[in-house]
Amino acid sequence: MNSDNPYNKYRKNAVITANQPQLAEMLYTGAVKFIRQAISHVKNDNKQEAHNAIIRAQEIFEYLAETLNEKADIAFNLAHLYDYSYRRLVDANIAKDAEILKEVLGLAESLRDTWHEARQIVAEESEHADNADKLV
Incomplete structure (x- = not known):
């Protein structure tokens, strides 16, 4: 991977500057991407x-x-869910089984989507709180 590539610099910067919830969502998105590739x-x-x-x-x-x-x-x-997903990925890798991968893909997508929704709710609540402070 060429480190001088502007896209790679952008991605690296996005990860470095992400807060914890953003980073978690990026990780779930990455898992989904790699499972789909697999x-x-x-x-x-x-x-x-x-x-x-x-x-x-x-x-x-x-x-x-x-x-x-x-x-x-x-x-x-979450620890149990991550452990289960990891073990199923091992099973899928040994058998090269797309059905097992689809099972884990469903879990990863669900986790990613739930995390995304939670981040949006927190952001909206924070925005409403900031606006309420401005009215006082």
Whole structure:
């Protein structure tokens, strides 16, 4: 990957400047992208590329699990979901099974979409609070 590429610089800067909720959404989006790539590679019988994409998705779930805030109420459930997704990706990689990948894709998309909605709600509430302060 060429580090002088303007797009790569933009992506790197976006990750560096992202807050925690934005970074989590980026990670879920990345997992979805890699799982979709893996499904395509499995269907095209490109085993090495499927393996590479699955490993990338596994790394994301592993990172998400390692960075959970254990004090948060939802952390326990998320840890189990991440572990399940990781293990299913291992199964999919061994068998090069698109159906298993589709199962994990559904979970990853659901997590990404839920996280996105939660970020929007928090942003709207924050905006309303800021506007209320201006009226006083």
